[in-house]
Amino acid sequence: MDAWEDIIRGTLLVLSHSASLALMSEPRPSIRHPLAFWISVSAVVEVLICGLFLFQGYTFGSGGVAYFILLIIYLLDFLYVSSGPIARNLFSVLMYMTFFMLAASVANILGRVLFGGSDVAIALIRTCFSIAFIILYPLRIRKPFHKATDDIDKGWGVLIFFEIISLSSISILSFIGAFMLESPMVYLVLLTLMSFLLISAYCVVIRMVGMLNERNAMQALIAQQGMLEAELQAEREAIETTRRYRHDMKQHGRVLMAYISEGKSEEAKSYLKELDDYIDASAVPDYCENSVLNALLRINARRIAEIGGAFSSKASVPEDLPCSSIDLAVIFGNLLENAYEASRKTGHPSVEIRASVRNGSLRAEIRNSMTGSVRWKDDLPVTTKEHGGTGLRNVVLTLGKYGGMLSTEQDGSVFIARVIMPLEK
Numbered sequence: 001m002d003a004w005e006d007i008i009r010g011t012l013l014v015l016s017h018s019a020s021l022a023l024m025s026e027p028r029p030s031i032r033h034p035l036a037f038w039i040s041v042s043a044v045v046e047v048l049i050c051g052l053f054l055f056q057g058y059t060f061g062s063g064g065v066a067y068f069i070l071l072i073i074y075l076l077d078f079l080y081v082s083s084g085p086i087a088r089n090l091f092s093v094l095m096y097m098t099f100f101m102l103a104a105s106v107a108n109i110l111g112r113v114l115f116g117g118s119d120v121a122i123a124l125i126r127t128c129f130s131i132a133f134i135i136l137y138p139l140r141i142r143k144p145f146h147k148a149t150d151d152i153d154k155g156w157g158v159l160i161f162f163e164i165i166s167l168s169s170i171s172i173l174s175f176i177g178a179f180m181l182e183s184p185m186v187y188l189v190l191l192t193l194m195s196f197l198l199i200s201a202y203c204v205v206i207r208m209v210g211m212l213n214e215r216n217a218m219q220a221l222i223a224q225q226g227m228l229e230a231e232l233q234a235e236r237e238a239i240e241t242t243r244r245y246r247h248d249m250k251q252h253g254r255v256l257m258a259y260i261s262e263g264k265s266e267e268a269k270s271y272l273k274e275l276d277d278y279i280d281a282s283a284v285p286d287y288c289e290n291s292v293l294n295a296l297l298r299i300n301a302r303r304i305a306e307i308g309g310a311f312s313s314k315a316s317v318p319e320d321l322p323c324s325s326i327d328l329a330v331i332f333g334n335l336l337e338n339a340y341e342a343s344r345k346t347g348h349p350s351v352e353i354r355a356s357v358r359n360g361s362l363r364a365e366i367r368n369s370m371t372g373s374v375r376w377k378d379d380l381p382v383t384t385k386e387h388g389g390t391g392l393r394n395v396v397l398t399l400g401k402y403g404g405m406l407s408t409e410q411d412g413s414v415f416i417a418r419v420i421m422p423l424e425k
Contacts, residue, residue, distance in 0.1 A: 005119055005120050007050050007053070007054070008120055008123065009053070009119055009120060009122075009123040010046060010049040010050040010053055010066075011046055011050070012123045012124065012126070012127045013049065013070075013123065013126070014042050014045050014046040014049060014070075015042060015127075016126065016127050016130030016131075017042075017045075017070060017074060017100070017130075018038050018039075018041060018042040018045075019038075019130065019134055020096065020100075020130055020133055020134055020137075021038070021074055021077075021078050021093065021096065022034065022035070022038040023134055023137055023138065024078070024082075024092055024093075024096060024137065024142075025078055025081045025082040025089075026082055026083050026084060027081050027082070027083065028081070028082070028083040029083075029379070031081055034081060037077075037081060038077075038081075041073065041074075041077050044073070045069070045070065045073055045074075048069055049066050049069065049070070052065060052066055052069075053066070063175065064175065067171065067175075071097060074093065074097075075090075075093050075094075075097075078092075078093040079093070084146075087159075087160065088146075090160060091159055091160060091163055092145075094160070094163040094164065094167055095163055097167055098163065098166050098167045098170055098198070099133075100129075100130075101167070101170045101171050101174045102170050102174075102194075102195060102198065103126060103129035103130075103133075104126050104174055105170070105173060105174045105187075105191050105194075106125075106129070106191065107122050107123075107125035107126040107129065108122055108174070108187075109184055109187055109188055109191060110122075110125055111125055112184050113184050158208075159205060159208070162201065162205060166198060166201065169194065169198075170194060170198065173190060173191065173194050176190075255271060256268055256271060256272070259271065287301075287313045287315050288313075288315035288316060288317045288355070289316075289317065289318050289319050290315075290317040290318060290319050290321065290328070291319060292325045292328050292329050292332075293315060293317050293328065293332055293355065294315075296329065296332050296333055296336055297313050297315065297336075297353065299336075300336045300337075300339075300340055300351060301313070303340055304340065304343070304349060304350075304351055307344050307349055308349070309343060309344070309348070309349030309350055309351070310348075310349070310350040310351075311350070311351050311352075312350075312351070312352040312353070313352075313353050313354075314353070314354050314355075315353065315354070315355040315356070316355070316356040316357070317355050317356065317357060317362065318357065321357075321362070321423060322423050322424075323362075323402060323421070323423065327398045327401065327402075330394055330395065330398045331395050331398055331399065331419060331421070332364070334391035334392065334394060334395050335364075335366050335391075335395060335417050335419070336351070336353070336366065337391060338368075338391060338392065338417075339351045339366050339367075339368035339415070339417070340368070342368050342369075342370045342415055343368040343369045343370065345370075345371055346369045346370060346371050346413075348369055349368075349369060350367075350368065350369045351366070351367070351368045351369075352366070352367040352368070353365070353366045353367075357423065360422060360423055360424040361404075361420055361421060361422050361423060361424075362404075362419070362420075362421040362423055363418075363419065363420055363421075364418070364419040365416065365417070365418050365419075366416070366417045366418075366419075367414050367415070367416050368414070368415050369413060369414060369415075370410070370413060370414065370415045371413065373410065374410045374415065379407075379408075380392050380393075380396070380408065381408055381415075392406070392408075395419075399419065399421055402421050402422055402423075403421075403422050404419065404420055404421030404422060405419075405420055406418070406419055
């Protein structure tokens with residue numbers, strides 16, 4: 001009977017882990033049958049764990065080896081299957097194992113107090129915790145957790161180190177309570193203290209992640225503020241130039257009158273041509289009616305011109321759009337910034353943008369010159385900049401608010417980004 005109890009306990013353990021991790025992971029497109037994958041993983045792990053329990057019994061040594069097998073196999077499989085930032089996936093699976101060990105400790109003490117230490121009863125209680133997690137995760141946990149950890153790749157080392165320490169601590173306590181402590185009350189006191197410390201620590205970690213996100217958002221705002229200030233300065237210079245033109249207009253008129261009165265028509269034409277070229281060179285160009293997009297296009301046109309590149313724009317975007325000006329700046333600001341950064345590394349920098357509103361959607365295409373080949377991950381290009389990649393993720397998240405999408409591709413030495421954002425509810 002003990003052998004069958006070991007098999008039942010091992011089966012419940014493996015199924016609860018596999019179901020929970022399958023729910024937490026968001027499979028990448030290359031994993032066509034994620035359910036079949038996790039079923040296969042469950043079968044392999046169950047054979048290993050049940051075989052270990054059958055031949056060794058549920059001792060301290062076999063329990064430690066089984067736990068190590070579970071941790072390594074599920075960790076590697078979760079990282080392989082899941083899309084999104086690797087740091088977040090690593091943090092997710094370690095956090096899950098930590099709370100699972102805490103739930104296992106609670107199940108152990110409840111089983112000893114209420115069911116006389118029955119191993120099957122303890123396994124069933126632990127499975128109930130897993131079922132509760134499976135129900136609550138998609139309803140209450142997934143969305144806020146992903147929102148908090150979208151930029152976890154910045155400063156993630158401290159978080160992962162903290163999670164490893166937490167997992168190690170609760171694992172040691174779990175094995176001590178299961179095999180070495182005879183008094184349930186002592187175990188209960190230790191478990192209560194550890195739970196309090198873990199919950200407090202996680203509150204600190206969540207706040208820390210929030211502060212990192214706030215810092216990143218602040219840096220983005222500062223960068224955009226600098227761009228807008230540069231555009232404002234250009235507007236001021238244009239206004240000052242217009243004032244000078246008005247002030248000097250009488251002088252230009254006198255010169256022209258002198259040429260005409262003296263019959264020097266060719267000189268008058270040459271003077272007018274020179275004056276017209278000077279006015280065109282000093283004018284601030286308008287690319288479209290939308291003030292936000294127009295400002296971003298002016299900024300990038302100026303930056304491309306400063307490095308001797310070519311900038312082309314054909315935009316027909318009205319001023320009034322049913323979307324936030326900040327969201328519009330996030331989308332086009334990041335895409336144009338990436339286009340400029342990639343283009344300036346080539347010997348022939350060029351950026352071309354086409355944007356218009358058609359069939360109730362804002363559609364845009366940005367092309368820029370580039371060198372080398374793009375590496376892709378989760379249908380997005382992998383950045384080569386240190387701490388980079390946040391811009392495109394922000395674009396995808398912002399477009400997602402409106403049901404829009406971003407597609408990217410490489411065509412030889414040209415990188416292409418396309419945006420479709422519905423404007424009608």
